[in-house]
Amino acid sequence: LRGVAILHSFGWNQAIEQFQAAQEIDPDFVMAYWGESLAYNHPLFSGMDPTEPRKALQRLGTTPAERMAKAPTDREKGFLRAVEILWGEADPAERRVGYMEAMRDLYDSYPDDSEVTAFYALSTLSARSAIGDQSLRLKIRAGTIALNLFEDRPNHPGAAHYTIHAFDDPLHAPLALEAAHAFADIAPAVAHAIHMPTHIFIQHGMWDYVSRNNQRSYDA
Numbered sequence: 001l002r003g004v005a006i007l008h009s010f011g012w013n014q015a016i017e018q019f020q021a022a023q024e025i026d027p028d029f030v031m032a033y034w035g036e037s038l039a040y041n042h043p044l045f046s047g048m049d050p051t052e053p054r055k056a057l058q059r060l061g062t063t064p065a066e067r068m069a070k071a072p073t074d075r076e077k078g079f080l081r082a083v084e085i086l087w088g089e090a091d092p093a094e095r096r097v098g099y100m101e102a103m104r105d106l107y108d109s110y111p112d113d114s115e116v117t118a119f120y121a122l123s124t125l126s127a128r129s130a131i132g133d134q135s136l137r138l139k140i141r142a143g144t145i146a147l148n149l150f151e152d153r154p155n156h157p158g159a160a161h162y163t164i165h166a167f168d169d170p171l172h173a174p175l176a177l178e179a180a181h182a183f184a185d186i187a188p189a190v191a192h193a194i195h196m197p198t199h200i201f202i203q204h205g206m207w208d209y210v211s212r213n214n215q216r217s218y219d220a
Contacts, residue, residue: 003035008118008158009186009193015039023059030071030080033060037083043126044165048096050087057087075113078106082123093130100127107145114149118158121146125165142166143175150179157186157193164196173203184213191220 003018016039022032037053061067064084071077082102086095100123107113107120121142128138143166150159160183167176180197187193195217201209 003032003039004115005157006187006190007035007039008156008161009190010042010161011187011190011192012039012042014190028060028070030060030067030076033057033067034076034079034083037087043096043122044129048086048092050095053083053087057083075106075110075116078102078109078116079119082106096123096130097127099123114153114156114159117145117149118156118162121149121162121166122158125162139166140172143172147175147179150182154182155186157183160186161193161196164200168199170203173200176200177204184209188216189220191217194220 003015003022006015006018016036019032019036019039022029023036026032033056036056040052040056041048057067061070067084068077068080071080082099085102086099088095088098090098100120103116103120103123106116110116124138124142124145127133128142133139143163146159146162146166149156150163153159160179163179164176164183167173177200180200183193184197194213198210198213201213
């Protein structure tokens with residue numbers, strides 16, 4: 001739970017520590033390896049090098065079938081199936097689009113699940129980055145999903161965070177202002193989480209907020 005909470009704030013190294021601690025408690029706990037695999041790459045800006053994520057999944061089981069057999073619920077199988085695609089053999093763009101499609105299927109099955117919803121929104125932003133979609137269609141879809149979740153769960157770090165990323169442009173920034181205020185205090189130990197609201201504050205000319213949050217982020 002701590003690993004996922006930190007992962008939603010892009011606290012990569014901190015999240016890895018938590019997921020590995022969970023693996024020590026239960027070496028067959030699928031979600032601990034799933035989470036670690038997501039903590040090695042920035043889903044929006046990197047080429048998504050699969051080397052370390054594949055190593056994490058290999059520690060759970062040597063084959064996808066062996067790993068899948070350890071997932072006790074359909075929900076967990078869906079999360080695992082998605083990262084098996086993300087860290088598979090295709091090129092990075094195909095993997096990220098395939099991951100989004102797998103998360104969309106999981107979202108269709110669990111539309112009221114806050115974690116499925118948050119990770120589906122992020123997967124959509126990642127796919128949009130991977131294919132260079134300039135139409136804003138995927139960006140707005142992701143933002144709508146994240147914003148709806150934020151309205152239901154205003155303390156959810158992923159909801160606030162992905163709303164900000166989706167609406168991080170001059171035209172849409174007003175839609176993310178409330179989420180920016182919330183995210184500034186949700187994860188006070190994660191530098192990225194403290195900095196991220198400034199992407200919205202700066203587009204509103206809120207210079208005191210920009211300065212204060214960036215200083216807090218640097219201190220963290």
